[in-house]
Amino acid sequence: xxxxEIISSMILELRRGTIILSVLSQLDLPVYxxxxxxxxxxxxxxxxxxTLYPLLRRLESQGILASQWxxxxxTKPRKYYQKTQFGEEIYSIIKKHWLDTVSIMNSLIEPEVxx
Amino acid sequence: xxxxxxxxxxxxxxxxKLPRRMRDDVxxxxxxxxxxxLESRCGDIRPSEKDIRVVLTELGTPSELANNYLxxxxxxxxxxxxxxxYKTILxxxxxxxxxxxxxxxxxxxxxxxxxxxSIFHFFEWIGNTLFSMIMVFAFITFFFAFFExxxxxxxxxxxxxxxxxxVPLKEEVISxxxxxxxxxxxxxxxxxxxxxxxxxxxxxxxxxxxxxxISSIHRMWYLFVLFTLFSLIKEVYKLYIGxxxxxxxxxxxxxxxxxxxxxxxxTHTHSLMxxxxxxxxxxxxxxxxxxxxxxxxxxxxxxxxxxxxxxxLMLDAVTTIIKALRYDKS
Numbered sequence: 001x002x003x004x005e006i007i008s009s010m011i012l013e014l015r016r017g018t019i020i021l022s023v024l025s026q027l028d029l030p031v032y033x034x035x036x037x038x039x040x041x042x043x044x045x046x047x048x049x050x051t052l053y054p055l056l057r058r059l060e061s062q063g064i065l066a067s068q069w070x071x072x073x074x075t076k077p078r079k080y081y082q083k084t085q086f087g088e089e090i091y092s093i094i095k096k097h098w099l100d101t102v103s104i105m106n107s108l109i110e111p112e113v114x115x
Numbered sequence: 116x117x118x119x120x121x122x123x124x125x126x127x128x129x130x131x132k133l134p135r136r137m138r139d140d141v142x143x144x145x146x147x148x149x150x151x152x153l154e155s156r157c158g159d160i161r162p163s164e165k166d167i168r169v170v171l172t173e174l175g176t177p178s179e180l181a182n183n184y185l186x187x188x189x190x191x192x193x194x195x196x197x198x199x200x201y202k203t204i205l206x207x208x209x210x211x212x213x214x215x216x217x218x219x220x221x222x223x224x225x226x227x228x229x230x231x232x233s234i235f236h237f238f239e240w241i242g243n244t245l246f247s248m249i250m251v252f253a254f255i256t257f258f259f260a261f262f263e264x265x266x267x268x269x270x271x272x273x274x275x276x277x278x279x280x281x282v283p284l285k286e287e288v289i290s291x292x293x294x295x296x297x298x299x300x301x302x303x304x305x306x307x308x309x310x311x312x313x314x315x316x317x318x319x320x321x322x323x324x325x326x327x328x329i330s331s332i333h334r335m336w337y338l339f340v341l342f343t344l345f346s347l348i349k350e351v352y353k354l355y356i357g358x359x360x361x362x363x364x365x366x367x368x369x370x371x372x373x374x375x376x377x378x379x380x381x382t383h384t385h386s387l388m389x390x391x392x393x394x395x396x397x398x399x400x401x402x403x404x405x406x407x408x409x410x411x412x413x414x415x416x417x418x419x420x421x422x423x424x425x426x427x428l429m430l431d432a433v434t435t436i437i438k439a440l441r442y443d444k445s
Contacts, residue, residue, distance in 0.1 A: 032147075033147075033151075034147075034148055034151035035151075038155070048175075049152065049173075050173075050175045050179070050180050050183055051183060053144060053145070053148060053183075053184075054184040057184065069143075076147055076150055076151075077143060077147055078147050078151075079140075079143075
């Protein structure tokens, strides 16, 4: 039991860091929240709506995302989020960090493969 | 209950906990999220109440969801910065208070005081003890919550590496156990002195005569509490800072100066001594050569007390200043 708990909390910790990057990667064009949940889950990333919605809002308040309510497309009003210019810059920097980290991590945990 | 009602109640429960400016937008957003989730679950079929319940459960409880929306900085009553000190102080003070209360109750029971002559009174006393613990708890919590709210830094500034104080030498460190002892002792003494001043007695061989005027002490209790409080503030800070610093020296000067006021009022407002005690004493020394002088001394016990207190306060302040100047090179 305890072993499972330790593992799941570690996985949660690992995933937490990746959420922002996965979200930013999908927001070149305007996407609304729930659509993003399904988009990501189709690609194998599970993000709960109750984490994603507050996160989108936080990124917006940091100027990384911009949002717009679309009330015309359907009867249902939806809030669309998209990366801003600033968000674009941030994203490319963070992406580079990620790629570096991945290659370093790979050489750490699987040295034979990477050499 | 209609389905919409359940969703509305859920959304209201979430947004109610959010800042006003966020509410409308979050509420609209959640409404469209929930209908999206229902749509993907049920397609074109009208969702049943059960579907709604499943979807809302998936979103988590309203307070969990609201917490996700709130900014990272959570409002603490007492945050992690103060919590450790808060817990230590709370433990010491509550332990000392309950010990003092129980001890004085026990003493009253043993000496068979008039107002304390049955086991019933002892239970009543235990009730009083619990009440005083709650009061102490409330007071300390209020104090720390005030610090938290005002963001008063009680910590040594550790943002700047250069400002980190040097590792203290052995003699620079204020002993934790010594400070804890003096905090506990002040509290226990304060309680016993105020609640059962009659245990300070004198006997002429026949009767037990209280040294102090009990009614005066009961009338001026708050002065004594104030006096104790000033010394507690200083001791608590000592416990926290753990070494002699200039700040501690300043605090000692301030609290010791303030202490003089209640000390003077306590010893001089009402007659502190029991008059019967004075007359008995003077009767005892009637035959002596310097009877007048002895009587004079006894009649002026309050002033002597006051002088001794002032002397002790000065001594304390001066030693703290000297140690601070010697050890605090910052």
